[in-house]
Amino acid sequence: MAWNTLDDMDLAGKIVLTRVDINVPMKDGQVTDATRIERIVPTVRAILDMGGKPVLMAHYGRPKGQVVPDMSLEPLVPALEEALGVPVTFARDCIGAPAKTAVGDLQPGQVLLLENTRFHPGEEKNDAKFAASLAALGEVYCNDAFSAAHRAHGSTEGIARLLPACAGRGMAAELGALEQALGQPRRPVVAVVGGAKVSTKLDLLANLVRKVDHLVIGGGMANTFLAAQGIDVGKSLAEHDMTATARDILAKADEASCEIILPSDIVVAREFKAGAENETLAADACPADAMILDAGPQTVERITATFAACKTLIWNGPLGAFEIAPFDTATNAAAARAAALTADGTLISVAGGGDTVSALNKAGAASDFTYISTAGGAFLEWMEGKTLPGVAALST
Incomplete structure (x- = not known):
């Protein structure tokens, strides 16, 4: 099986919707093991170096299609900024107006983190409308979450069929x-x-x-x-x-x-x-x-x-x-x-x-x-x- 990597894509000036796995252990609002965050650094840095604007999509826990405040991704922003060495902004939803506004405000050299994709039932159902709402936010799709690749979800499978798609550095290394x-x-x-x-x-x-x-x-x-x-x-x-x-x-x-x-x-x-x-x-x-x-x-x-x-x-x-x-x-x-x-x-x-x-x-x-x-x-x-x-x- 052959797949495109970041090196096969033209990312200059483009919004790159990037699926990552940052489902890290937390205690009292603090990341206790940043291994998974550290693993996405090569992909995000490569996108930035190629002139792209990374927009991170991820899940956290099992909210089962409901908004569960304790499973918000917002507390991960400081750990992401520390690992990536660039400013990270946050959108309070992964689709709709909050996400569109945040993407529109994203500046070169910044990274945007979208809210937990599993807050929407369409994610785990791989709903076509949900996948289309995600795809509408960007121009290129990059999957760097091999650990979630066995799930046919909106952010792992559905969206990949709607945008030019490639494997991130971690995904490509794993597949290789x-x-x-x-x-x-x-x-x-x-x-x-x-x-x-x-x-x-x-x-x-x-x-x-x-x-x-x-x-x-x-x-x-x-x-x-x-x-x-x-x-x-x-x-x-x-x-x-x-x-x-x-x-x-x-x-x-x-x-x-x-x-x-x-x-x-x-x-x-x-x-x-x-x-x-x-x-x-x-x-x-x-x-x-x-x-x-x-x-x-x-x-x-x-x-x-x-x-x-x-x-x-x-x-x-x-x-x-x-x-x-x-x-x-x-x-x-x-x-x-x-x-x-x-x-x-x-x-x-x-x-x-x-x-x-x-x-x-x-x-x-x-x-x-x-x-x-x-x-x-x-x-x-x-x-x-x-x-x-x-x-x-x-x-x-």
């Missing part, structure tokens, strides 16, 4: 990284999928076994696969009603010549707490009164050897209970090896998903990965092979 990882990857490809439940990642697993050469399954999901092979997993977190599905996935992987890597040794404990007494056993030797909380060193050695033999890595989910030591050992060790191989230039590594980002940050490995996606649902749906409406609307 994902295309490099799953679209036309350097082979062999290995994927790591972890987390608690097989049931939440069925589509992901079914897609990956057809596209990757090796699939590492970790966390609670691995326990379900072990149980599917007739192994007693004691009191471990496992979906015993999903064992038939797990066997089906193993069969599909075999048909596709995709190697499934499950734990061959495990770390078990009788209680789930930091520093709990634990022991390392063979995967088929979990005591009836214990629970599997991490993969063992033999498994880690096999995983890292696979990383070293591959050219591309896609990672979603931890290998164990990474939140507490010592059950973060496997995740930390595997992440460190992936980071080192990436730093050496021998591995392309792309990771995403909430727990994944937290786990890689905790391991101190995130900065060396080729690309870390902060998008949750959109990243997963891309990995599942689904078409993202916000991306499809940008295709040339």
Whole structure:
């Protein structure tokens, strides 16, 4: 799929309606984590440098089509000004007279932030009239909110069909990284999928076994696969009603010549707490009164050897209970090896998903990965092979 970027557009003197994700955590009217705001800076600065006038569209929270004062975007103005280094004005609505007036008053070198798009029911319904009201405010549409690209909303899909459209810097980087990882990857490809439940990642697993050469399954999901092979997993977190599905996935992987890597040794404990007494056993030797909380060193050695033999890595989910030591050992060790191989230039590594980002940050490995996606649902749906409406609307 091909899409236009900012570099393909003539922005001089034009109003550029820019969809961003600035759904940041707030406390007492103050931004507590500005990561998402910082990520839009390259796009907004590029528009300004190209002579355009950026008008930011964004959602905040779930107001469900109603005006909810506590979900106004106005408190974000100071944080935006600090990050962008330019004056930011605010419109008390995203369509209609308040928005039109604010756009008309916008001066070169300034940025305008429109009020929460989800204050209108037409946003989430992708209502044609609402999308047209947004489009009437500008001359070019730029989408820099990959995290919202899996939603066919007025500000992500509807408007893209009404104006010359392009991907912002962040969106283009995300799409490029994902295309490099799953679209036309350097082979062999290995994927790591972890987390608690097989049931939440069925589509992901079914897609990956057809596209990757090796699939590492970790966390609670691995326990379900072990149980599917007739192994007693004691009191471990496992979906015993999903064992038939797990066997089906193993069969599909075999048909596709995709190697499934499950734990061959495990770390078990009788209680789930930091520093709990634990022991390392063979995967088929979990005591009836214990629970599997991490993969063992033999498994880690096999995983890292696979990383070293591959050219591309896609990672979603931890290998164990990474939140507490010592059950973060496997995740930390595997992440460190992936980071080192990436730093050496021998591995392309792309990771995403909430727990994944937290786990890689905790391991101190995130900065060396080729690309870390902060998008949750959109990243997963891309990995599942689904078409993202916000991306499809940008295709040339």
